[in-house]
Amino acid sequence: MTDIKAALRAQRIETPSWAYGNSGTRFKVFAQQGVPRDPYEKLADAAQVHACTGIAPTVALHIPWDKVADYADLARHARELGVGIGAINSNVFQDDDYKLGSVTNPDPAVRRKATDHLLECVDIMDATGSDTLKLWFSDGINYPGQDDLRARQDRLAESLAEVYDRLGEGQRFLLEYKLFEPAFYATDVPDWGTAYAHCVKLGPKAQVVVDTGHHAPGTNIEFIVAFLLREGRLGGFDFNSRFYADDDLMVGAADPFQLFRIMYEVIRGGGLTDEVAFMLDQCHNIEPKIPGQIRSVMNVQEATAKALLVDRDALAAAQAAGDVLGANAVLMDAYNTDVRPLLAELREEMGLAPDPMAAYAGSGYFEKIAAERVGGQQAGWGA
Numbered sequence: 001m002t003d004i005k006a007a008l009r010a011q012r013i014e015t016p017s018w019a020y021g022n023s024g025t026r027f028k029v030f031a032q033q034g035v036p037r038d039p040y041e042k043l044a045d046a047a048q049v050h051a052c053t054g055i056a057p058t059v060a061l062h063i064p065w066d067k068v069a070d071y072a073d074l075a076r077h078a079r080e081l082g083v084g085i086g087a088i089n090s091n092v093f094q095d096d097d098y099k100l101g102s103v104t105n106p107d108p109a110v111r112r113k114a115t116d117h118l119l120e121c122v123d124i125m126d127a128t129g130s131d132t133l134k135l136w137f138s139d140g141i142n143y144p145g146q147d148d149l150r151a152r153q154d155r156l157a158e159s160l161a162e163v164y165d166r167l168g169e170g171q172r173f174l175l176e177y178k179l180f181e182p183a184f185y186a187t188d189v190p191d192w193g194t195a196y197a198h199c200v201k202l203g204p205k206a207q208v209v210v211d212t213g214h215h216a217p218g219t220n221i222e223f224i225v226a227f228l229l230r231e232g233r234l235g236g237f238d239f240n241s242r243f244y245a246d247d248d249l250m251v252g253a254a255d256p257f258q259l260f261r262i263m264y265e266v267i268r269g270g271g272l273t274d275e276v277a278f279m280l281d282q283c284h285n286i287e288p289k290i291p292g293q294i295r296s297v298m299n300v301q302e303a304t305a306k307a308l309l310v311d312r313d314a315l316a317a318a319q320a321a322g323d324v325l326g327a328n329a330v331l332m333d334a335y336n337t338d339v340r341p342l343l344a345e346l347r348e349e350m351g352l353a354p355d356p357m358a359a360y361a362g363s364g365y366f367e368k369i370a371a372e373r374v375g376g377q378q379a380g381w382g383a
């Protein structure tokens with residue numbers, strides 16, 4: 001139990017700055033009270049998640065959503081709040097120029113613009129002390145014949161190589177794949193295999209990030225996790241939950257058992273370290289934002305605790321003996337354990353309240369931001 005508690009105490013989960021702004025679906029963005037007006041206020045909200053959970057000390061930025069005049073000053077502000085800047089997420093999907101793609105666009109001028117943005121993100125890493133660049137490309141085509149599938153891979157490789165060469169000591173990039181959306185016929189980085197192949201060609205500073213909402217229904221995500229870890233190419237996660245497509249719901253909401261299976265493979269593969277970034281990528285469209293993030297952090301923590309409880313010796317023995325039911329029972333015993341008392345105890349040992357949701361509700365923070373953040377332009381897309 002001491003080992004399990006030590007592992008849980010050391011766990012780090014990163015929250016996304018964009019989770020604190022207004023978001024929604026393409027049908028409606030519902031505005032909420034107290035929502036941040038700028039990146040400084042987003043960091044203040046993220047600091048509340050860390051204060052209540054004790055395991056969310058970094059915040060991912062998204063550029064240009066979090067564009068500021070002075071990034072070193074933003075990083076200083078974060079430090080004062082007790083948090084740090086995590087991954088820098090690039091955004092080459094929201095300009096009109098990117099209608100036919102960004103780094104895979106047939107027009108070299110658009111490709112140049114997109115790659116320059118990625119290089120600018122590395123400058124922001126330098127200024128904030130971030131060690132991770134996250135690359136997701138909305139690039140793809142909607143109709144067969146619209147563009148040359150193979151040429152688009154060449155253009156992607158060329159841009160990735162330029163960004164790779166710009167990375168400094170201790171910096172890396174994570175390449176994110178997504179099966180579909182916004183492109184509906186062919187996406188240029190549709191799956192882990194494509195991302196992996198590009199990363200292997202580039203070198204060790206290029207790794208794959210697994211967004212749990214980006215697969216076809218029924219995909220065995222824990223297999224992908226096991227494989228990438230085995231190859232040393234699992235850079236991190238964008239955790240969120242989905243019932244249908246890329247729903248971006250609270251982590252563990254749709255399928256807590258899948259989250260447990262993923263965390264088991266992480267632990268089995270020695271991935272519960274700072275080498276793998278455990279990030280959340282979710283957008284709350286109806287639930288309150290800060291408690292929504294707290295719930296997600298707690299769900300990852302619960303899945304981790306259950307995965308740590310798996311009796312690995314008993315499992316190995318059952319597997320070696322070909323005991324199908326016995327092996328499955330070892331996993332299920334761990335999954336069916338109520339770890340909430342253990343986590344409450346751990347939090348008290350860490351000087352935290354045993355129940356982060358109750359701690360936040362009782363903190364008065366929401367009442368404070370709702371009263372103070374009046375006027376100005378709320379952060380978010382479309383709000």
Ligand code: PSV
Pocket residue numbers: 018089090136176178211238246281
């Ligand atoms: C794309 O769907 C994605 O998962 C990428 O990580 C983007 O940066 C993010 O969503 C924006 O919310």
Ligand code: MN
Pocket residue numbers: 136176211238281
């Ligand atoms: Mn993502």
